Amino acid sequence: MFPQRLDSTVAYDIAKAMMDGFNRHYRLFRTESARAKHRFETRDWHGQQRAQRERIEFYDLRVNECVMRLHKEFKADEQAMDVWEQVKLHYIGLLVNHHQPELAETFFNSVCTKILQRAYFQNDFIFVRPAVSTEYIENEEPRALPTYRCHYPTAASMESEVLRMIADFNLRVPFEDLERDAHLVLEAMKPHFDHVKLRANFQFQVLSGLFFRNKGAYVVGKIINGFQEVPFALPILHNEQGQLVVDAALFGEDDLLILFSFARAYFMVDMEIPSAYVQFLRSMMPRKPRAEFYNALGLAKQGKTLFYRDFLFHMRHSTDKFRIAPGIKGMVMLVFDLPSFPFVFKVIKDYYPPQKDTTREQIRDKYLLVKQHDRVGRMADTLEFSEVGFPRERFTDELIAEIQKFAPSQLEISDRNGDGDIEVVVKHVYIERRMIPLNIYLQEAFDALQARADDPSAHAQLERAVVEYGNAIKDLVAANIFPGDMLWKNFGITRHGKVVFYDYDEIEYITDCNFRRVPAPRNEEDEMSGEVWYSVGRHDVFPETFGPFLLGNPKVREVFMKHHADLLDVAFWQSHKERIAAGHVYDVFPYERDRRFHIQADKALLD
Numbered sequence: 347m348f349p350q351r352l353d354s355t356v357a358y359d360i361a362k363a364m365m366d367g368f369n370r371h372y373r374l375f376r377t378e379s380a381r382a383k384h385r386f387e388t389r390d391w392h393g394q395q396r397a398q399r400e401r402i403e404f405y406d407l408r409v410n411e412c413v414m415r416l417h418k419e420f421k422a423d424e425q426a427m428d429v430w431e432q433v434k435l436h437y438i439g440l441l442v443n444h445h446q447p448e449l450a451e452t453f454f455n456s457v458c459t460k461i462l463q464r465a466y467f468q469n470d471f472i473f474v475r476p477a478v479s480t481e482y483i484e485n486e487e488p489r490a491l492p493t494y495r496c497h498y499p500t501a502a503s504m505e506s507e508v509l510r511m512i513a514d515f516n517l518r519v520p521f522e523d524l525e526r527d528a529h530l531v532l533e534a535m536k537p538h539f540d541h542v543k544l545r546a547n548f549q550f551q552v553l554s555g556l557f558f559r560n561k562g563a564y565v566v567g568k569i570i571n572g573f574q575e576v577p578f579a580l581p582i583l584h585n586e587q588g589q590l591v592v593d594a595a596l597f598g599e600d601d602l603l604i605l606f607s608f609a610r611a612y613f614m615v616d617m618e619i620p621s622a623y624v625q626f627l628r629s630m631m632p633r634k635p636r637a638e639f640y641n642a643l644g645l646a647k648q649g650k651t652l653f654y655r656d657f658l659f660h661m662r663h664s665t666d667k668f669r670i671a672p673g674i675k676g677m678v679m680l681v682f683d684l685p686s687f688p689f690v691f692k693v694i695k696d697y698y699p700p701q702k703d704t705t706r707e708q709i710r711d712k713y714l715l716v717k718q719h720d721r722v723g724r725m726a727d728t729l730e731f732s733e734v735g736f737p738r739e740r741f742t743d744e745l746i747a748e749i750q751k752f753a754p755s756q757l758e759i760s761d762r763n764g765d766g767d768i769e770v771v772v773k774h775v776y777i778e779r780r781m782i783p784l785n786i787y788l789q790e791a792f793d794a795l796q797a798r799a800d801d802p803s804a805h806a807q808l809e810r811a812v813v814e815y816g817n818a819i820k821d822l823v824a825a826n827i828f829p830g831d832m833l834w835k836n837f838g839i840t841r842h843g844k845v846v847f848y849d850y851d852e853i854e855y856i857t858d859c860n861f862r863r864v865p866a867p868r869n870e871e872d873e874m875s876g877e878v879w880y881s882v883g884r885h886d887v888f889p890e891t892f893g894p895f896l897l898g899n900p901k902v903r904e905v906f907m908k909h910h911a912d913l914l915d916v917a918f919w920q921s922h923k924e925r926i927a928a929g930h931v932y933d934v935f936p937y938e939r940d941r942r943f944h945i946q947a948d949k950a951l952l953d
């Protein structure tokens with residue numbers, strides 16, 4: 347029930363203090379994102395990675411600051427419930443002309459849930475749904491940039507318009523040859539739209555913020571011609587001489603989905619109205635949930651809020667049951683899923699077999715490391731939740747028994763809200779996108795080949811899995827990550843056929859590993875021994891020994907040795923370790939190598 351009258355003397359001040367807290371947060375978040383341009387221009391790659399990592403922490407810091415202020419200035423935890431009702435109403439008032447109302451609502455929820463008891467924040471005190479619309483928000487200030495710019499080229503001015511579209515970003519580093527790049531971009535664009543018949547509405551729409559990540563800056567926009575809409579992204583990089591080049595042109599939903607994948611680090615973009623960016627991006631990738639765009643833009647809390655709303659909605663509109671996830675069970679993680687929902691839920695077990703010398707804290711640290719690291723398209727992002735309640739009747743008894751056996755400390759089954767519905771409450775859970783575990787994907791190919799030895803699609807499936815698996819490991823190495831446990835079952839395959847790693851408990855930095863050759867046997871006894879007879883330090887890795895675990899199947903071995911034999915050679919690992927330790931930041935591109943303009947040009951010369 348909402349108050350009829352606003353009679354509290356402190357409610358407005360509390361609401362205003364919360365809004366000030368949020369505004370400070372967004373100002374700092376935005377400033378840090380805007381600085382990405384300067385870091386890009388000055389090739390400060392380590393600074394860019396550091397900023398990407400540090401920005402993730404901003405939110406919790408600002409929420410804690412705000413909570414402290416409310417305690418100190420307003421004795422917030424002693425305020426009566428009717429005061430909180432009024433606080434919310436005032437806050438809604440303050441949101442009316444706000445440019446980030448959805449983020450400010452989430453901030454309100456975060457602060458409230460820290461101050462109020464659970465029983466209260468379950469109900470009307472927080473924003474369970476948005477109270478203020480994010481549609482058609484505009485920045486009316488005279489000097490404000492619009493969310494996107496429009497260019498209206500004619501047949502004759504198309505190339506110069508592409509050039510202007512890129513030049514408009516005012517990057518303070520000269521291009522190697524912008525005219526050449528504009529020509530290449532236009533030639534790459536033409537097959538994607540009917541460039542012979544230009545309709546009245548023919549235009550390029552380009553988001554006015556550049557998207558920065560690692561060593562790249564991306565122009566993101568779409569071509570509109572009649573009823574055709576073609577999304578595009580243009581990666582801009584530095585060449586070896588420090589001049590800028592447009593490295594490639596990406597088109598269509600699939601290319602962009604890979605660029606915005608959940609397995610990559612978050613972008614830095616200077617945005618006044620983030621919901622307008624999300625709306626624009628969503629028009630290009632309509633099947634991707636809004637939650638994932640907020641995540642990709644570094645607004646992780648909003649991503650989490652929207653994910654949870656989507657999840658509750660899905661629960662209400664589905665009837666299937668949570669079950670133990672298919673595949674080989676984890677030793678440290680208990681994994682379950684809901685067949686109709688494309689995510690898995692991972693709970694840290696209470697105890698592990700002896701070969702897993704780890705603790706709950708260490709595992710959480712590894713997951714955090716992944717969250718903050720550049721995931722280079724090869725490590726799934728995770729959302730972390732505490733105290734999640736699920737309806738008991740949606741769990742199989744087998745799954746309940748499994749959690750009771752392996753993670754009893756994480757489980758509570760009760761009527762938490764006192765509403766008569768029994769809930770399964772899981773204390774701590776990671777949620778990540780479901781993939782097909784690579785061992786299952788390979789087994790499907792083996793089974794098909796067993797039935798028909800020359801089945802071409804099974805051959806292709808096997809080859810794709812093995813080649814992509816090696817590529818995934820090489821990308822991880824480039825990002826200074828040693829996966830630790832490289833078995834097939836720890837990798838999954840995405841909808842786009844990309845192989846992604848998801849088992850983080852043994853992850854290490856490459857620069858912390860000690861890559862060694864297996865020493866020569868000292869005597870015959872060593873040679874005949876089936877055991878490891880040499881001493882092995884905690885960070886020792888013996889690449890020669892990977893083969894027996896991975897390559898038992900002759901066909902797998904053949905493909906692997908053709909494409910990735912270097913992974914079994916200590917020199918490969920050692921040389922990467924040395925380069926990274928010397929400060930080199932490798933490029934890992936969110937597109938295939940042969941999409942790069944200069945590779946295409948080299949190829950054309952050879953043909």
Ligand SMILES: Nc1ncnc2c1ncn2[C@@H]1O[C@H](COP(=O)(O)OP(=O)(O)OP(=O)(O)O)[C@@H](O)[C@H]1O
Pocket residue numbers: 671672673674675676677678679680681690692726778779780781782783831835836838848849850851
């Ligand atoms: N994102 C995912 N999509 C699909 N299945 C998954 C996913 N994550 C985990 N699984 C399934 O759950 C199993 C265990 O997960 P995971 O490898 O994370 O646990 P673990 O305890 O760390 O494993 P290990 O015993 O190898 O250390 C996997 O083998 C796979 O079958």
